[in-house]
Amino acid sequence: MILQIAEIKKSFGSRQVLNSVSLSCDKGRVSGLIGPNGAGKSTLFRIIFDLIRPDSGTVSVYSKRKKPLGGFIDKPALYGYLSARDNLRIFARMQRMDLTVERYSELMELVGLDASRHDPVKYYSTGMKQRLGLAVSLMNDPECIILDEPFSGLDPFGNRSFQELIRELARTKNIAVLIASHNLYDLGDLCDELYIINKGEIIRHGNASDLFRMASKSYRIYGEALIQSKTLQHLGAKISTDNALVIPGVGDIEAVIKGVVDEGCSVSACIPQTSLELLLQKEKL
Amino acid sequence: MRWSFIFILFSISLTAQKQDSLLTALQTKLDSLYSFEATVHLNVDIEHVNMPSKTARIQFEKGKKIKIDSESFIMVPKKGLDFNLQELFRYPYIALRTGQISIGGQECEVFRVIPESPKADFAIATLAIDPKALRLVRSEISTRKNGEFTVEYFYGVPVDALPSEVVVTLSVSDIRVPLRFLAKNAEIDQKNLQADERQGKINILFEDYTINWRNR
Amino acid sequence: MKELLAVELFKIxxxxxxxxxxxxxxxxxxFIMISAFFQGRGFLDIMLKNIQDSxxxxxxxxxxxxIIYLVLNSLWFHIPLILMIVVSGFLTSEYKDRTVEAILLHPVPRWKFITSKYLATAIFSIVLVLVLMLVTFSAAYVFFGSGDLVIFLxxxxxxxxxxxxRRLAGAFLSGIIIALFYAITGLTLAVLFREATITWIVSAFFLIVTTMLLKYDFGWPLLNDYFFPKLIDSWQYFxxxxxxxxxxxxxxTVLLGYTIIFALTGIRVFIKRDIKP
Incomplete structure (x- = not known):
């Protein structure tokens, strides 16, 4: 375990923002923190980084490194009037690091950016800024990276490649990664474990695939001639030209798909529709 | 009685003529001064005026306006630099001996000089002359337009014809504080500033004379 | 601290x-020089009018x-105003861009970060006044030549x-303390208010009030002698x-003391306060 947060409470005036929040992160694993806007994710991250002091609770970092934690909150904050190199140099110099040309190139390559660009960062795209923010976070080799809404503003391609980058970092560098998002699908494929937060409380946590499965009560099946499927009609599925939304009910989805295929319909894909609302409910799934 | 009156008048005229000859002798002596140059140190002593001692070079040439040159800024009194009294004696005048006075231990003859011509720029002048050294010791001049001023002459050794120090005392109008002046509001003595005029002094020290007398 | 200071100066x-x-x-x-030149003649005439009679x-x-003296007189409102606006922007822009947050996400102690900002501000102010002095003197000598200085004080x-x-140089150097005071105050106001426009308004207000209070008689010697608005005219004594x-x-010395107190206040507030968006 590299990071442990125990029973964090925080109020702003009379409004309680965090109520006994606890979570932990391990090296080499990607942990996700999912919750709607205003759930307290950013506040929790600010507390982890000591930007805000909690009313009670503890944040424990088990690392002997000079910079145990790296990351950014909301969007990476960069000096828009400086180039990527100058941004990295500033953050390096603050930590008494010498940013050699080789280290700069290595970092830029790691996050997939062009090291030969010298223009100010304000001209970078959102995706490029996210990557540069990640490069800044990785300076001085932290053991844990904390990223708040890293996919916001990214197009699907940018989103996908950024996810791959994070996964790669966690695996190859053995870094613990904690990511917050309000978008379920951003974290679905990426995280090993998930924490669900709502109104300042951790509602549930566990293995990501288990939680997704438990919260997936409906499925969207893609195929041909689905309208002819009696199995789907019997289950009351909403059937369109090439897809159908079905709730298996007491059966499981495998049996439903088998039934549809046996009826002569072709099935090309079956995508579980994970419900954030279900995840956010306090009741057992 | 009539003869006594005539005798008194004759005595006065004799006395006037005799003392007039002292003034004439001084005038003749000063008239023979053709030119001189000297280094002068000007020290201004006027209330509310602060100026360091200034060094300049003075050039006098008979018949020409006196020149004072300096590398730095200097304030030169408009009056009091008439060393050969040519302004005083430019126009016909009446000279009256009015008595004697002791100035700095020197016995001096006092003359009142009144110009006969309205073109003269002074109304009356009082001169104190050292009869032995034939030098002017003090002059008090009332100008027609520019108030009164006094010039005191100090000499180094008895043989010196020209002074080693001249002190000009004149009236200086009040130094008015310009309202839109940008400086700090100094704590100015308002009561003191009510006076319209005050006395100011310029002390001029002479050295390194180069004198050119005519016919000497 | 050295590295942080170097970074701050680099950013400036x-x-x-x-x-x-x-x-x-x-x-x-x-602009002031040109204006002073055209007004200078009239200014001299007024000052010397009565002496010119004799x-x-x-x-x-x-x-x-x-010319330099007239420029000096105008400088001690305009320069502090520009200085406070520029200097406060060094921090308010970082709040706006959230780079304060970004820096504190790294192992940089808060007190070191904000202290280095204050030091950089001080260096910037000193350099600004020195550059100003150099430019003013150079331009004045080139265009107007040397000579005696006459003033009424x-x-x-x-x-x-x-x-x-000597006196003009002394006045400028004394003015460095004044510039420092206002610059540090500007940065402290930026710590307190965080937002650029509000900080500018408060800075301008502060400058106007101190300038007005300079001439105010508080009726209490301690205040008249040691209250900070009364200390911003030391340059004139030259x-x-x-x-x-x-x-x-x-x-x-007392004004420097106030400067340090204002700086320490800003540092303390910055350390204690949560860094929120």
């Missing part, structure tokens, strides 16, 4: 607003020293060129005929 040097501020100051000086003047009083005073130069060095020394 890379921001356009720094150069806009410098340019504004230099343009202002040029004296002839030889020498040029409308020279570099008078504790009387009509004339200073020879060497003496005038133009008393007999320079009251003790007074200048005391005023500048």
């Amino acid at each position: 040097g890379k921001q356009r607003k720094t150069f806009y501020g410098l340019a504004a100051v230099l343009v202002l000086v040029a 004296f002839e003047f030889q020498g040029n009083l409308l020279n570099a020293h008078l 504790d009387g009509l005073s004339f200073f020879e060129p060497g003496e005038a130069l 133009f008393y005929y007999d320079i009251p060095y003790a007074t200048i020394w005391i005023k500048n």
